[in-house]
Amino acid sequence: GDSVTQMEGPVTLSEEACLTINCTYTATGYPSLFWYVQYPGEGLQLLLKATKADDKGSNKGFEATYRKETTSFHLEKGSVQVSDSAVYFCALLNSGGSNYKLTFGKGTLLTVNP
Amino acid sequence: DSGVTQTPKHLITATGQRVTLRCSPRSGDLSVYWYQQSLDQGLQFLIQYYNGEERAKGNILERFSAQQFPDLHSELNLSSLELGDSALYFCASSVFSGGYSGANVLTFGAGSRLTVL
Numbered sequence: 001g002d003s004v005t006q007m008e009g010p011v012t013l014s015e016e017a018c019l020t021i022n023c024t025y026t027a028t029g030y031p032s033l034f035w036y037v038q039y040p041g042e043g044l045q046l047l048l049k050a051t052k053a054d055d056k057g058s059n060k061g062f063e064a065t066y067r068k069e070t071t072s073f074h075l076e077k078g079s080v081q082v083s084d085s086a087v088y089f090c091a092l093l094n095s096g097g098s099n100y101k102l103t104f105g106k107g108t109l110l111t112v113n114p
Numbered sequence: 115d116s117g118v119t120q121t122p123k124h125l126i127t128a129t130g131q132r133v134t135l136r137c138s139p140r141s142g143d144l145s146v147y148w149y150q151q152s153l154d155q156g157l158q159f160l161i162q163y164y165n166g167e168e169r170a171k172g173n174i175l176e177r178f179s180a181q182q183f184p185d186l187h188s189e190l191n192l193s194s195l196e197l198g199d200s201a202l203y204f205c206a207s208s209v210f211s212g213g214y215s216g217a218n219v220l221t222f223g224a225g226s227r228l229t230v231l
Contacts (some may be wrong), residue, residue, distance in 0.1 A: 036222075043116060043204060043222040089157065093218060101147065101170050102206075102220060104157040 002027040006090045006105035013080055013112050021075040021108050023064075023090035031092040033057075033066050033073040034102070038087040047075075047088070080112045117141065118223035120205050126229045132193040135226045139186055139207030145169070146188040147208070147220060148180055152201040163188055195230045202227050 007022040025033065032051045036044040048057030053068035062077045073090060090105040117140035127133055139146050148160040150173075159172035163182035174180075177195075182188040192199060206220040 032218075034219075041224075043118075043224040044206075045116070045222070046219055049219065101159045101162060101172060102149075103159070106156040 002031070002092055002094050002103045004090050004092055004103055004105035006088075006108055008106075008108070009087075010109040010111060013110070015082055015112055015114050016079045017112075019075070019077040019080045019084075019110065021088055021090075021110070023073045023075065023105060025071050025073065025090075025092050027071075027092055027094050027103075029094060031094040033064070034091045034093065035062070035064055035073070035075050036089040036091060036104075038089065038107070040086070044089065080110070082112045082114050085110055085112045116221050116223060118205055118207050118221050120203075120223035120226050122226055123224065124227045124229075126231065127195060128231055129195055129197060131195050131230075132191065133195065133228065135190040135192070135203050135205075135228070137188045137190070137205030137207075137223060139188070139205075140221050143207035143209050143221070144186065145208045145210060145218075146182055146186070147206040148174075148188070148190050149204040149206065149222075150201045151204060151225070157204075160190070192228070195228075197230050200228055200230045 003026045034049045035047040037047045038044050048059040050057040050066035056065045064075045087107045089107045091102045119138040121136045145164045147162045150158045160174040162170040180190045202225045204225045206222045208220045210218040
């Protein structure tokens with residue numbers, strides 16, 4: 001079945017540091033890939049997505065490139081802010097027949113210190 | 115505000131009891147999805163409904179059931195509750211049931227936190 005593996009956290013960085021959160025996936029067919037973010041006490045929000053190989057999703061300074069050859073979708077940001085502190089989830093959406101469901105990684109907690 | 119409304123936000127109950135969680139999808143969305151988030155299992159897909167019909171089932175226990183009503187709101191019923199059912203339950207909605215997967219973006223509610231004592 002489909003699965004998503006993302007790097008274990010927690011990740012603690014200083015403000016303005018570079019961020020990379022690794023995500024790899026296993027899926028049949030051609031899934032779409034997503035990063036969701038969960039701020040403390042809130043639900044999940046879509047951060048960015050990519051729907052086919054070599055697509056780059058970007059939002060709020062975050063980027064991720066859909067790499068089919070390495071089955072990866074790593075999340076990157078050049079300079080993190082305290083407000084980026086949250087849990088980040090990598091996910092894939094595979095259209096198995098007529099059913100659609102997101103498969104999530106376990107999440108990575110990011111803490112950014114001033 | 116994502117547009118997906120979940121009630122109640124918090125619920126504390128005892129083992130063996132039954133609870134109902136409610137979800138109103140974003141306006142125009144026909145699909146509703148239920149997810150369970152726990153510390154040990156992470157985010158687990160439970161079930162999906164599209165326009166009143168069940169479309170996909172995930173790791174949903176037999177003690178749990180759901181339905182989607184004609185006005186498109188959905189309810190998740192959890193019965194014979196056990197300590198291990200304590201979790202955050204998320205509802206999400208989307209426009210599509212089928213078609214190009216990249217367009218099927220899910221919008222999540224803020225969740226209902228269930229504590230079973």
